[in-house]
Amino acid sequence: MSQPRILQVRTKILKANDETAREMRRRFEAAGVLVVNMVSSPGSGKTALLEETLTRLRTRGTSVAAIVGDLETDNDARRLARSGAPVRQIETHGLCHLEAAMIDEHLAGWDLAGLEMLFIENVGNLVCPTSWDLGESVRVALLSVTEGEDKPLKYPGLFNTSDLAVITKTDLADAVGFDRTTALANIERVRPGMPVLEVATRTGTGIDAWIDELLLRRSSLLRRG
Numbered sequence: 001m002s003q004p005r006i007l008q009v010r011t012k013i014l015k016a017n018d019e020t021a022r023e024m025r026r027r028f029e030a031a032g033v034l035v036v037n038m039v040s041s042p043g044s045g046k047t048a049l050l051e052e053t054l055t056r057l058r059t060r061g062t063s064v065a066a067i068v069g070d071l072e073t074d075n076d077a078r079r080l081a082r083s084g085a086p087v088r089q090i091e092t093h094g095l096c097h098l099e100a101a102m103i104d105e106h107l108a109g110w111d112l113a114g115l116e117m118l119f120i121e122n123v124g125n126l127v128c129p130t131s132w133d134l135g136e137s138v139r140v141a142l143l144s145v146t147e148g149e150d151k152p153l154k155y156p157g158l159f160n161t162s163d164l165a166v167i168t169k170t171d172l173a174d175a176v177g178f179d180r181t182t183a184l185a186n187i188e189r190v191r192p193g194m195p196v197l198e199v200a201t202r203t204g205t206g207i208d209a210w211i212d213e214l215l216l217r218r219s220s221l222l223r224r225g
């Protein structure tokens, strides 16, 4: 049976996005740029973690940049720019995800060969971004302790398309009665074997391990290339 018209259009749009993303991934890999796509619900701590990440990586001499998507405002770009890294904001004006072509357009003028890592902060949403490949090397699903341990089960699409999970705001775990064992089991059930890091940007807990993971992944990318 043939697909309804609306599904045909969606399939065609996603296919075009996949082609753009594939071409971008080739360019990123050829230039040795590790691209990290950070996805989570609104307010789970993406920008806070990213500002700290950009600051720390720059301090150790790693060349980094970021592109951040939101429906409205350039608040996040302004926060991230405090790190000193080049940052560009995409305002989607209603669209609940970023697309490969938007990233491509916002790369204009940046010398990929001079870049070691590019971070993409996706629009805060647990559903829409999952179908849109951005040419990333690593998709990171963030889950804050305040959201509830069942989110990986309710939103499997994000977790089972990700390469790494990061539990954020662990400084608040006791205050909100976060059940760590259940959260880890739920992630494992949806994406068996996916590594999970735990961080509290507010206190610095777990940030060293996160930075080490990024550096390791960049080294593997270079070895593969």
Ligand SMILES: Nc1nc2c(ncn2[C@@H]2O[C@H](COP(=O)(O)OP(=O)(O)OP(=O)(O)O)[C@@H](O)[C@H]2O)c(=O)[nH]1
Residues within 6 Å of the ligand: 040, 041, 042, 043, 044, 045, 046, 047, 048, 049, 076, 123, 124, 125, 168, 169, 170, 171, 172, 199, 200, 201, 202, 203
């Ligand atoms: N206690 C605590 N609060 C945090 C932590 N990380 C972020 N926050 C707070 O959580 C709120 C949301 O953080 P953001 O970094 O803006 O979250 P976001 O995921 O970028 O949000 P959107 O871009 O709107 O999707 C802010 O008030 C942060 O200060 C943390 O580790 N601990």
Ligand SMILES: [Mg+2]
Residues within 6 Å of the ligand: 046, 047, 048, 076, 121
């Ligand atoms: Mg943000």
